[in-house]
Every structure is written in structure tokens, then in C-alpha cells.
Amino acid sequence: MKARWIRLVTGMLLIIFMNAPAHAQKHVYVETESFEQKGGWVVDQQSFVVIGSSYLMAHGMGRPVKDAATTVQFPAPGKYRMWVRTKDWAPFPTGPGKFTLHLNGQQVGKVFGENGSDEWKWYDAGMVDVKETSAQLVMKDLTGFNGRCDAILFTDAMKFTPPNTLKELNAFRNKALHTSSDVADAGQYDLVVVGGGIAGTCAAINAARLGLKTALIQDRPVLGGNNSSEVRVHLKGDVDKNHYPKLGRIVREMDNGDPGNGHPDGAEYGDDRKIQIVKAEKNLSLFLNTHVHKVEKENNRIVAVIGRNIMTNKEQRFSGTYFSDCTGDGTVGYLAGADFRMGRESKAETGESLAAEKSDSFTLGTSNLWASVEKDSVNSFPETPWALQFSDEYHIDQDRSDWEWETGFGNFNTITDAEKIRDHNLRAIYGNWSYLKKNKPEKYAKRQLAWVAYIGGKRESRRILGDHILTQMDIQEGKRYPDGTATATWTIDLHFPNEKNSKYFEGQEFFASTKHIRVAPYTIPYRCLYSRNISNLFMAGRNISTTHVAFGSTRVMRTCGMMGEVVGFAAFLGKKYKTSPRGVYEQHLKELVGILNDEVPAQAVNTNTGKQ
Incomplete structure (x- = not known):
């Protein structure tokens, strides 16, 4: 009996041993944007779609920035191989973005950022001997010329090389950071507005004031988009030539005067004012630093969007009845499978005299x-x-x-x-x-x-297609469609490379020219402000339904802000009648136009989220 038990236990142990890994790998993954102290380094999320995350960059304009630092927690003391994910952004033959890494005061590896390759890659920084379960990691900029680092990996698997392709890297990153299933519930909303530029901010404010429970999601720490202190473009387009007196009021609230383009004092663009106005709305929840990268759908309807914090990498799920894509890039529409166009249409396709001879991928810069x-x-x-x-x-x-x-x-x-x-x-x-x-x-x-x-x-990227696509003829002929809404006044303003700049930097142009084609004030049809194939998706801003030529006139920010106001009114009617954006056009257009004319009151609705 005893011998039988010994054989049974020995057999079980053998099975366990044979099926267990020889060595459980320990990976410690550090996203630089999550550093506790960022010093003078800045968080850049603009390439999230390419590299799957944000990163830290030393933007010192030629003067080294203050160190970034964080505490790294290790599962156990021991020897680890250290990997650094970075690039040489200007390799001619090597660039200026130099930085070093220091663990507990000792430099680890070589100088990074001068390797001669402009591709994001993992670089082997050698072995480190970790004496305690925590260590201080410091990133030291050497030049002030935009050195950058995406992530740092410590591993006790000596022959392991971290993945570099986006799909494999995302899977590895999620597993290492334990974020793949750790998505917080941000709540259920009547309207989820993605994009906190002038268009999105105006849409969210108007919807909230009309009683809709609204979320405004912005992927930067400030609101205003191109009109923020981060970009510094002044507002253009007129609000005083409106066919509808109800539009432009919120745009005026957002307007901080006209400091021109590129003013050296960022306070001139009123970042704090914009945030204060938004936070004053009791029905409006603001989510800054949140990049929406995933959409959940049922049939042709968006159910929720997933956003990742660009600094902490924590994810949240936003459920909604209606969604408005005010990202400029048409990100939500693209993720949801909305019909879109990017580039120029041909003359044969649109009949526009200003269209290209052949369709192509040309966009404004x-x-x-x-x-x-x-x-x-x-x-x-x-x-x-x-x-x-x-x-x-x-x-x-x-x-x-x-x-x-x-x-x-x-x-x-x-x-x-x-x-x-x-x-x-x-x-x-x-x-x-x-x-x-x-x-x-x-x-x-x-x-x-x-x-x-x-x-x-x-200026230009995707344009999401709606039930109407605005054209050059609509603009120049001043067509007044029954669903005309926001009044546009800007010229048809299509940029092209400056001739002299092209002579000296052919194929590398960085300076533009334009030819302004003046237009009389005209209205943008409401049908340009919702998707033709995603049933609960609105749009406002430069990604609305136009041709490339017409976009040259609709893209300026005061005009985009009025589009956002229209979306707020339309979402209010959608909620009131439990219908879709298209349903508002087909069944309740008279009431929408009456609201815009200030003839019909838009009384706040109950904030309990309804279903379509």
C-alpha cells in the first residue's frame, strides 16, 4: 500500500514538473509617460495609432530640460537585462535627441537617441544588478532637441527580445501592465463627445445645457484643439452673419479675443477659461488626457468607446445613446466603420471646377x-x-x-x-x-x-460621409437647403506648396501658399453632420461630410463651433423623441429649424438616459 502511494505521488510530481515552465519569466514594463516626475519632458500622444502608446519627449528648443524620474518596483532583487524603446528622429547621419538613463544614480547603457535609425526599436542597454525590490530610474536629456523614449523593459529572461510590431507589442504591453481586462466603467451618457476642440466643446456644452447627460473626452490636458496654448491658431469664420440667431452664442463664450497665430504668450488663448466654462455645467463630465482607441458596436450602432489615459495608461469605457466625432481625424467614425473619404476627389466625380483632374491622397498640411x-x-x-x-x-x-x-x-x-x-x-x-x-x-x-x-x-484628414456631401457648387451658388444650419463665411482656402519653397526643398516642402476664393455666407446642411451608415453618430468640425474643395471653406474654427452647437440641439431632439440623427432630419426638421430661428423653445429634457 505504501509503495503504491509513493509511486502515485512520484508520478503526479513528474507530471507537474514536466508541464511547468523551466523558469517563470519576470518582466517589468515601464511606460515613460507614466513617470511620477516628468521634469521638463512632455507627453506626446500624436502617434498613438502607429506605436500604440504615448511617450516622453525632451522639447527644450535647444536647451536641455529637467530630468524625468520614477520609482520602479521589481518582483525580486537580482540581475535583469534592460531594454529601451526609442528612435533617432533626425538621423543625418545621427540626430540631436540624445539622452541617458540612470538606475539608482548609475548610468545604464550608452547614450540613446543618436543611433542613426528613425524607426521605433528596442535597444539593449545591458545588464543591471538590482539590490532591492525598488529602484530610482532617471531619464536625463542632453540637448533639448526632442529626444524621446517610449518604454523601458527589465527582464530576467536573458535571451528574450521584446516584440516590435504593433500587434505583438500591444499584446505584450497589455499583459505586462495588466490592462487587457482592467477597463473601468465611466458611466452611461446621453451624448458622448470625443474631441475637445472648439467644435466638440461647443457640442458638449450645448447638449449639457439642454439637459443631456454628456461626456466630453479630450486626448490632451487642455481644451480648444488648434485654438489652445499647445497649437495657438486664432479663430476664424464669422458668427455675426448667421441666418440663425440661436447659433454662435457658445462660440463667443469660447472666444478669448484674437492674439493671432503663434503668440509667444500661451495665456492669450484662454485654456483655463475654456475648462472653467465646461466644468460649470452640471450635466457635463470632462475627461482630459484620454485617447479613444476602441469602439464597441451592435450592428450599425455604437454602444461604447474605450479611452486610455495618455499618462497613466488606465482605460475607461464610455457607454452612450449618441456619439459625436469631433476628433478632426474622424477617429470614432473610422473605428466604427463609418464611410469616409480622405484626399481629393476628381472633377469627373464631383463636377467641381476646383477639384483635381484625378483623385489622389493630397491633403492640406x-x-x-x-x-x-x-x-x-x-x-x-x-x-x-x-x-x-x-x-x-x-x-x-x-x-x-x-x-x-x-x-x-x-x-x-x-x-x-x-x-x-x-x-x-x-x-x-x-x-x-x-x-x-x-x-x-x-x-x-x-x-x-x-x-x-x-x-x-x-488641417485635413478623414471626412466622414453623411446623407449629404457639401460641394463647391453648394457653396458658390449659395444653395439654401431646407436643413441648412450653421452659416459659413470663410473663403474656399486650399493650401499648396509655396513655389519658391518647392524650388529649394522639392518633396520636402514646409511652407505654403493659398488662393482665397471668396464666397457669400451660406448654410451647412444638417445632413452633413451625421454618418450615413452608423446610426447614432454625429460629426462636427473639420471631419464633416464635404468634398475636399468644400472643406476648404468649412474647416475654420468658429464655423466648426457652430456645427457643434447644432449637434447639441439635434441630440436634444433625438433624446426627446427617442430617434436617430437621421430621424431628426426625417421627422423633426421643422422643430430643429424652429429652435435655430429662436422661434421654438428648446426646454431641457429629463437626464435619465433613454434608448433609441
């Missing part, structure tokens, strides 16, 4: 504005051999940029190449400034760069 200020004494600026090179024959003699500093023009995809576009703009800005400081001391010796945008100000 992205700007990174900048400004300098006069200092009391002479100051220097580093040499920039890695930047674009300027000469007496061609340079741009400006102490502050305007809208013309623009990269894109079909050479880049404004969504998937957002980082490349921004980096190209930086190479142009720094290269030109270096030339001016060295060769025009009489004007620039005492001037210093005071501000350079690291968040790109996009």
Missing part, C-alpha cells in the same frame, strides 16, 4: 507654429547640421511664424505620419533659426526662441 522674443543680452543657438539647411539665397526672415509653416501636401499621411510631419517641421524651424542667429546678428543676436509647438495643428 499640418503646422507647428513658433515665436521668438527679444532678450536683454546676446544669446546663442546651437549648430544644427541634422536640420534643414538654409543659405543667403533662401531662408525665411521672420521672428514669429504664421500659418504658412506647413508640412503635408500629399507627401505624408496626416494621421499615420503625424510624428514625421511634426519632426520635419522642427527640422525646418530649428535649421532656419540657426541660420538667422548666425548670419543676421543685427536683427537676431538678442532674440531667443520662446515657444515652438510640439503638437501639430492639423
Whole structure:
């Protein structure tokens, strides 16, 4: 009997041993954007769709920034191999984004950010001997020229190489951070607005004031989008030529005056005012620093969106009856499978005289504005051999940029190449400034760069298609459709590479020109403000349903803000009658127009979320 038990236990232990891994790997994954102390480093989320996360960047305009630091918790003391995910953003042949990493005061590995490759990769930093279960990790910038780091991995698996492709990296990251199933419930809303630019903010405020329980989700720490202190574009489009007196009131609240483009004082753009106005609304919940990257659907209807905090990486689920895509990029619509267009249509397709001969992927570009200020004494600026090179024959003699500093023009995809576009703009800005400081001391010796945008100000990307697609003819003929809503006044303003800039930087243009084609005030049909195939999706902003040519007029921010106000009214009627955005058009258009004319009161509805 005893021998039989011994054989049974031995057999069971053998089975367990044979099926157990020889060594349970220990991975400690550190996302740099989650550092406890970010010092002078900034969080950049603009390439989330490409690399699957945010990262920290040393944006010091040529002056090294303060260290970033965090405490790393280890499962046990011991030897770990350290990996660093970074890139050389300007490898000509090597770039300036140099930084070092220090663990408990000791430098680990080499100098990073000067490896000669502009692809995000993992770099082996060698072995570290961890004496305690926690250690202080410091990231030290060496140049102030936009060094960047996505993540740091410590592993006790000596032969392990972390994955680099997006799908495999996302799976590994989620498993290492335990975020794959850890999604918090952010609640159920009548209207979920994604995108906190002028359009989205106006939509959310109006809906909340009409009694709808509303969520406003923004992927940056400030509201205003291109009109924020991060981008600094002034508001354009008129609100005083409106066909409907009810529109433009919230846009005026958002308006902080006109400091122009690229003002050196970011306070001129009123970030705090915008947030205070939003937080004053009792029916409105604000979620800053939250990037929506996933959509849940039932048939052709959005049920919820998932957002990840760009600093903590914690995820939240937002359920809703209606959703409004005010992202500019059409992110929610794209994730939901909404019909969209990106690029130029052909003349044959639209009948527009201003359309391209053949359809293509050409889009208006992205700007990174900048400004300098006069200092009391002479100051220097580093040499920039890695930047674009300027000469007496061609340079741009400006102490502050305007809208013309623009990269894109079909050479880049404004969504998937957002980082490349921004980096190209930086190479142009720094290269030109270096030339001016060295060769025009009489004007620039005492001037210093005071501000350079690291968040790109996009003009064009996806346009989500609605039941009506606005065209050049609609605009120039001044068609008054029965569902005309927000009044637009801006010219048809389609940018193209500046001729002289193309001569010296062919294929690498960063300076734009335009030809303004004036139009009489016209109204944008309500049918341009909801998706034709996702039943509960509104749009407001530059991603509404237009052709590329018509977009040249509708894209300015005061006009976009009025679109947002219209979406708020339409969501109110949808809630009131438990119908879809299309249902508002088909069954309740008279009431919507009456509200816009200030003839029909829009009384607040009960905030208990209804079902369509």
C-alpha cells in the first residue's frame, strides 16, 4: 500500500514538473509617460495609432530640460537585462535627441537617441544588478532637441527580445501592465463627445445645457484643439452673419479675443477659461488626457468607446445613446466603420471646377507654429547640421511664424505620419533659426526662441460621409437647403506648396501658399453632420461630410463651433423623441429649424438616459 502511494505521488510530481515552465519569466514594463516626475519632458500622444502608446519627449528648443524620474518596483532583487524603446528622429547621419538613463544614480547603457535609425526599436542597454525590490530610474536629456523614449523593459529572461510590431507589442504591453481586462466603467451618457476642440466643446456644452447627460473626452490636458496654448491658431469664420440667431452664442463664450497665430504668450488663448466654462455645467463630465482607441458596436450602432489615459495608461469605457466625432481625424467614425473619404476627389466625380483632374491622397498640411522674443543680452543657438539647411539665397526672415509653416501636401499621411510631419517641421524651424542667429546678428543676436509647438495643428484628414456631401457648387451658388444650419463665411482656402519653397526643398516642402476664393455666407446642411451608415453618430468640425474643395471653406474654427452647437440641439431632439440623427432630419426638421430661428423653445429634457 505504501509503495503504491509513493509511486502515485512520484508520478503526479513528474507530471507537474514536466508541464511547468523551466523558469517563470519576470518582466517589468515601464511606460515613460507614466513617470511620477516628468521634469521638463512632455507627453506626446500624436502617434498613438502607429506605436500604440504615448511617450516622453525632451522639447527644450535647444536647451536641455529637467530630468524625468520614477520609482520602479521589481518582483525580486537580482540581475535583469534592460531594454529601451526609442528612435533617432533626425538621423543625418545621427540626430540631436540624445539622452541617458540612470538606475539608482548609475548610468545604464550608452547614450540613446543618436543611433542613426528613425524607426521605433528596442535597444539593449545591458545588464543591471538590482539590490532591492525598488529602484530610482532617471531619464536625463542632453540637448533639448526632442529626444524621446517610449518604454523601458527589465527582464530576467536573458535571451528574450521584446516584440516590435504593433500587434505583438500591444499584446505584450497589455499583459505586462495588466490592462487587457482592467477597463473601468465611466458611466452611461446621453451624448458622448470625443474631441475637445472648439467644435466638440461647443457640442458638449450645448447638449449639457439642454439637459443631456454628456461626456466630453479630450486626448490632451487642455481644451480648444488648434485654438489652445499647445497649437495657438486664432479663430476664424464669422458668427455675426448667421441666418440663425440661436447659433454662435457658445462660440463667443469660447472666444478669448484674437492674439493671432503663434503668440509667444500661451495665456492669450484662454485654456483655463475654456475648462472653467465646461466644468460649470452640471450635466457635463470632462475627461482630459484620454485617447479613444476602441469602439464597441451592435450592428450599425455604437454602444461604447474605450479611452486610455495618455499618462497613466488606465482605460475607461464610455457607454452612450449618441456619439459625436469631433476628433478632426474622424477617429470614432473610422473605428466604427463609418464611410469616409480622405484626399481629393476628381472633377469627373464631383463636377467641381476646383477639384483635381484625378483623385489622389493630397491633403492640406499640418503646422507647428513658433515665436521668438527679444532678450536683454546676446544669446546663442546651437549648430544644427541634422536640420534643414538654409543659405543667403533662401531662408525665411521672420521672428514669429504664421500659418504658412506647413508640412503635408500629399507627401505624408496626416494621421499615420503625424510624428514625421511634426519632426520635419522642427527640422525646418530649428535649421532656419540657426541660420538667422548666425548670419543676421543685427536683427537676431538678442532674440531667443520662446515657444515652438510640439503638437501639430492639423488641417485635413478623414471626412466622414453623411446623407449629404457639401460641394463647391453648394457653396458658390449659395444653395439654401431646407436643413441648412450653421452659416459659413470663410473663403474656399486650399493650401499648396509655396513655389519658391518647392524650388529649394522639392518633396520636402514646409511652407505654403493659398488662393482665397471668396464666397457669400451660406448654410451647412444638417445632413452633413451625421454618418450615413452608423446610426447614432454625429460629426462636427473639420471631419464633416464635404468634398475636399468644400472643406476648404468649412474647416475654420468658429464655423466648426457652430456645427457643434447644432449637434447639441439635434441630440436634444433625438433624446426627446427617442430617434436617430437621421430621424431628426426625417421627422423633426421643422422643430430643429424652429429652435435655430429662436422661434421654438428648446426646454431641457429629463437626464435619465433613454434608448433609441
